[in-house]
Amino acid sequence: MHDNEIFVPEGYRILDVEGVRQLITELPIAGALGGSKDSWRIEEVGDGNLNLVFLVRGTTGGFAVKQALPYVRLVGESWPLPLSRAHFEHSALVHQAEFASGLVPSVQHYDATLSLMIMELLEPHIIMRHGMIAGTIYPRFADDISSFMARTLFNTSPFAMSGHEFKSLVAHFAGNSAMCKITEDVIFTEPYMPCENNRWTRPWLDGWAETIRQDDDLKRAVTRLKRKFMGSTEAMIHGDLHTGSVMLTAEDTRIIDPEFAFMGPMGFDVGAIIANLLLNYFSQIGHERNIGERNDYREWILLTVEKVWTLFRSRFLELWQEKGSGDAYTARIFGDDNHAAALNQEREAWMDHVFVNMMGFAAAKMIRRIVGIAHNIDLESIEDSRIRATAEARALQLARDLMVNSNAYPDIAAITTTARRVNETIPELTG
Numbered sequence: 001m002h003d004n005e006i007f008v009p010e011g012y013r014i015l016d017v018e019g020v021r022q023l024i025t026e027l028p029i030a031g032a033l034g035g036s037k038d039s040w041r042i043e044e045v046g047d048g049n050l051n052l053v054f055l056v057r058g059t060t061g062g063f064a065v066k067q068a069l070p071y072v073r074l075v076g077e078s079w080p081l082p083l084s085r086a087h088f089e090h091s092a093l094v095h096q097a098e099f100a101s102g103l104v105p106s107v108q109h110y111d112a113t114l115s116l117m118i119m120e121l122l123e124p125h126i127i128m129r130h131g132m133i134a135g136t137i138y139p140r141f142a143d144d145i146s147s148f149m150a151r152t153l154f155n156t157s158p159f160a161m162s163g164h165e166f167k168s169l170v171a172h173f174a175g176n177s178a179m180c181k182i183t184e185d186v187i188f189t190e191p192y193m194p195c196e197n198n199r200w201t202r203p204w205l206d207g208w209a210e211t212i213r214q215d216d217d218l219k220r221a222v223t224r225l226k227r228k229f230m231g232s233t234e235a236m237i238h239g240d241l242h243t244g245s246v247m248l249t250a251e252d253t254r255i256i257d258p259e260f261a262f263m264g265p266m267g268f269d270v271g272a273i274i275a276n277l278l279l280n281y282f283s284q285i286g287h288e289r290n291i292g293e294r295n296d297y298r299e300w301i302l303l304t305v306e307k308v309w310t311l312f313r314s315r316f317l318e319l320w321q322e323k324g325s326g327d328a329y330t331a332r333i334f335g336d337d338n339h340a341a342a343l344n345q346e347r348e349a350w351m352d353h354v355f356v357n358m359m360g361f362a363a364a365k366m367i368r369r370i371v372g373i374a375h376n377i378d379l380e381s382i383e384d385s386r387i388r389a390t391a392e393a394r395a396l397q398l399a400r401d402l403m404v405n406s407n408a409y410p411d412i413a414a415i416t417t418t419a420r421r422v423n424e425t426i427p428e429l430t431g
């Protein structure tokens with residue numbers, strides 16, 4: 001059931017290529033494109049689940065134009081969705097640019113009536129999923145994504161902010177609850193019960209889908225995770241930080257699409273990126289032409305998983321050391337150097353808390369991409385359904401264990417070691 005009373009402001013209309021051309025013509029930023037308006041090349045490229053995205057190229061520059069639709073694009077008008085997500089995406093991008101400048105596209109224009117944002121055109125960047133499917137190594141990625149997460153999460157937390165500033169952000173992003181509801185439904189609920197939205201690689205994973213629906217330990221664990229997602233106002237999180245929200249080259253990394261942003265648990269962002277790296281790791285069996293051809297690439301992915309966590313952790317702690325002047329974990333009460341160790345211990349305990357949450361959220365993110373509504377191309381593009389299901393079964397095996405036996409994973413190396421073991425020891429499905 002979805003809320004059918006979606007507010008569409010007067011003046012809102014869904015744009016097409018000519019509508020985008022006309023809109024830009026009337027804006028001061030038009031000059032950056034160069035050439036006459038009729039020479040601009042405009043195409044709709046939206047490959048996401050929710051919105052329209054047009055790429056506009058002139059003779060001297062380009063833009064990406066993103067417009068929210070009053071419904072979920074993946075499903076159609078039967079699933080209405082508030083246009084206000086464009087407002088939250090815009091404000092999240094502005095905050096992210098403040099704290100992680102150079103790691104997000106710059107915003108050129110925002111039109112509240114049309115729920116539309118014009119951004120810097122990222123070119124020749126590609127969506128990271130596509131690069132990973134092709135086996136491309138991204139030497140900057142671990143550094144950049146961990147900086148992005150450390151800076152955006154730390155600076156929007158009460159470790160950096162006053163209580164007043166922090167609560168203003170909490171109040172603002174509470175308005176993005178419709179987007180949170182999508183996550184609450186499609187990640188933390190539907191995969192664990194019979195639901196018409198769910199799908200999986202049939203018939204190979206029929207057993208797994210049923211097992212998930214019968215697994216009380218898993219249900220208890222995901223129930224706890226859902227509550228954490230709903231009630232942990234730790235920082236402004238991106239909210240949909242998968243490898244489809246990363247556009248990059250070998251030299252430059254940008255994070256796009258923060259329309260699910262809200263004040264939530266830090267571990268959700270870190271878990272999302274690690275889950276998507278691991279899903280791609282398991283998918284490599286479907287992308288190599290000869291067995292073992294992608295072994296080096298597999299190892300690069302696991303090394304990247306380890307670096308993402310360790311760099312995130314150390315950078316977050318560095319920021320805390322440098323600018324921990326927020327109202328939470330008040331440094332003043334620890335006073336002189338004699339007590340500094342106690343404060344540092346407490347900060348490390350916070351990072352352990354984020355690690356445990358990260359693991360659970362990563363597991364939930366992996367499970368939802370295999371038996372829930374929205375799958376990812378890393379696995380979906382594997383044509384041979386037996387091979388695809390083999391990769392998916394391995395990912396499910398790891399995810400279930402991460403969620404239910406989290407105590408067995410004291411550090412990130414335990415996760416990558418188990419991923420490797422699962423990938424190498426669970427045999428290909430036959431039948």
Ligand code: ADP
Nearest residue numbers: 047048049050051053064105119120121122257
């Ligand atoms: P959705 O919210 O519907 O998921 P995204 O923000 O992920 O939409 O954008 C959809 C696609 O549009 C991306 O996969 C990417 O190919 C393209 N895109 C989005 N933003 C930009 C940009 N700033 N520059 C170039 N391409 C972009």
Ligand code: SR1
Nearest residue numbers: 049072074183186240374
């Ligand atoms: C019904 S929308 C499903 C997914 O699309 C978005 O990209 C988010 O990942 C959401 O969960």
Ligand code: MG
Nearest residue numbers: 048050257259
């Ligand atoms: Mg999106």
